[in-house]
Amino acid sequence: MTGASSSRPTALVTGASSGLGTEFAVQLADQGYDVVLVARDEVRLRALADRLGARGTRADVLVADLADPAARARVERRLAEPAVDEAPVDLLVNNAGYATAGEFVGTDPAVLAANHEVNVTSVLLLCRAALPGMIERGRGGVINLSSVAGFLPGRGSVYGAGKAYLTQLSQNLFMSVAGTGVHVMALCPGYTKTEFHARLGQERSGPGFLWLEADRVVADALEDFAKRRALSVPGAVYKAIVTVSRLAPLRIVQVLARRSGSGRG
Incomplete structure (x- = not known):
């Protein structure tokens, strides 16, 4: 635990040790939130907590591998049943997630299952842990990190x-909590300058205009969240891609997916 306790709102950010997760933690701290930082990398988490604590933010570290049900249960408890000295979580940012390299049929089933635990099951269960308390308090929200890849057919892993x-x-939860004072939003960025592709052993591909800055993605997301939007798609190019994916025939969408490089991962 770093920083002083206060009446500031509290955000819990998964995958906070790098990339968009770190950027969410920093920008939310700038907006007056205290933060709970969740990831596997304790060294990075504590460095970030110290950095935020030096600025007057209470930053708690919760080390957990979300692919491990027992570790994930600790995060669920923090959301659903905060301890006496812990503030309720006002904003859950489900940022943790990753892609697997290679084709589906050539990937070890255990690798696919672990990926599903982090990318899908964890988001489902953490939302379920957080939302009842938020609804009871009449305030709060959830940002789920999705992707433009979810709108496009693709090869490779189960990421998309x-x-x-x-x-x-x-979007279903957005409608379910309507009128309760709670808000849920999906954030769907495209290519973003983080460690995501390096961890897959991939070089950044495609023209430079397709690559978004992490700070801009998060700033746009928080602005859209404040406007109570159900969906945030940063960047004009990606807004256009999502629009085409919803309106065009599947054959055209498949061509778009191949040309944008979204056919893998």
């Missing part, structure tokens, strides 16, 4: 399929 589920789940 999982993101399609998250987008639909978020």
